[in-house]
Amino acid sequence: MTSIFDFNANISQLSGESTLLYKEIAKKVEKTKKLKIIDFGIGQPDVVTFKRIREAAKSALDEGFTSYTSALGIDELRIKIAEYLNNRYSTDVKKEEVIVTPGAKTALFLSFILYVNPGDEVILFDPSFYSYSEVVKLLGGKPIYVNLKWDKSEGFSIDVRDLENKITKKTKMIVFNNPHNPTGTLFSSSDVEKIINIAKDNKLLLLSDEIYDNFIYEGRMKSVLEDSDWRDFVLYINGFSKTFSMTGWRLGYVVAREDIINKMGILAANIYTCPTSFAQKAAVKAFETFDEVNEMVKLFRKRRDLIYEELNKIKEIKVSKPNGAFYIFPNIGDILQMKNIDVKTFAIKLIEEKGVVTIPGEVFPLNIGRQFLRLSFAVDENIIKEGVNRIREFIEGMMNTR
Numbered sequence: 001m002t003s004i005f006d007f008n009a010n011i012s013q014l015s016g017e018s019t020l021l022y023k024e025i026a027k028k029v030e031k032t033k034k035l036k037i038i039d040f041g042i043g044q045p046d047v048v049t050f051k052r053i054r055e056a057a058k059s060a061l062d063e064g065f066t067s068y069t070s071a072l073g074i075d076e077l078r079i080k081i082a083e084y085l086n087n088r089y090s091t092d093v094k095k096e097e098v099i100v101t102p103g104a105k106t107a108l109f110l111s112f113i114l115y116v117n118p119g120d121e122v123i124l125f126d127p128s129f130y131s132y133s134e135v136v137k138l139l140g141g142k143p144i145y146v147n148l149k150w151d152k153s154e155g156f157s158i159d160v161r162d163l164e165n166k167i168t169k170k171t172k173m174i175v176f177n178n179p180h181n182p183t184g185t186l187f188s189s190s191d192v193e194k195i196i197n198i199a200k201d202n203k204l205l206l207l208s209d210e211i212y213d214n215f216i217y218e219g220r221m222k223s224v225l226e227d228s229d230w231r232d233f234v235l236y237i238n239g240f241s242k243t244f245s246m247t248g249w250r251l252g253y254v255v256a257r258e259d260i261i262n263k264m265g266i267l268a269a270n271i272y273t274c275p276t277s278f279a280q281k282a283a284v285k286a287f288e289t290f291d292e293v294n295e296m297v298k299l300f301r302k303r304r305d306l307i308y309e310e311l312n313k314i315k316e317i318k319v320s321k322p323n324g325a326f327y328i329f330p331n332i333g334d335i336l337q338m339k340n341i342d343v344k345t346f347a348i349k350l351i352e353e354k355g356v357v358t359i360p361g362e363v364f365p366l367n368i369g370r371q372f373l374r375l376s377f378a379v380d381e382n383i384i385k386e387g388v389n390r391i392r393e394f395i396e397g398m399m400n401t402r
């Protein structure tokens, strides 16, 4: 029977399982078991937004900077973003080629709405950030997955041949995320170049989400904006959430050719008008806090080393050392197979029995993640030690029961 409250047909099929579900289970466990929860689920740095940024927001409020702004964002901030990218990547972004959005998620959303028609195929890597596939499906597009290859010593890499084989006449766009959530991979410059060339040769849009670009532990971050032809095929996404620990402020941006940005501005004006005024003023100051950012990344490198060493001691787990972002993605496939359980059950039992929150890799579509768990190492070193110890006890307990 139909009802006036039947959802739009595309919404009914969305399955994006929120990472918040695991937090909810943890809350119950904390109450009933009086167990201190260890949370490896969080996707944000564990520091409060740097002081200078907070002060700038306060000043903007005190000065009454509280009205609507341009849908494209304030000029000051668009100029700062362009300058930052140009200095960092020796590129030539102009203010007019930047739109500031309420978070990188909105930047992604605007990009997908602008280009995905019903029936279009969009290439995603498996695994990938969950919202790409959901928004593509929402618009009637079809996610087409290209597996990332995994090897314990080499980590994750791109199967270029698989990527080429998946391109059809219906392919519209390749979605690339570097450094990568959930695997913590910084893809090599040569992988980035290969993707750029495939996009160019096949006349495809390349949406490149580089939101973790400041969390680099080894290797060089090659941005797609370094390609001198970027205006011909690139939609570049970044944001303030991770680099400046500003998740709650909701600020991201897109860089693309000026006419594309202007179209996004029209969409923005119709959907949310503009990003929050005083948050934008504060974000201008964010570009003066790279000393703080570098300190944070130094700390995260130590945590990365620690969590890798600790997980590596658990013989049932196979783990590669991530070189970017703040996630580690151990393979627990052997345990799942031996115990005949799936990764979601494993993650839920781990919370229920040991109070440790991780994110089962199946949250990141489509199939590869079913053998993996995602742990964020944006937590204190003592918490890492205690949490991995509890994971070890949990696995030992599992192995000792039939």
Ligand SMILES: Cc1ncc(COP(=O)(O)O)c(C=O)c1O
Residues within 6 Å of the ligand: 043, 102, 103, 104, 105, 106, 129, 177, 181, 209, 211, 239, 240, 241, 247, 251, 252
């Ligand atoms: C790969 C990736 N892109 C985009 C986002 C969204 O970031 P924002 O908080 O700016 O919306 C996230 C957040 O977890 C992410 O991991």
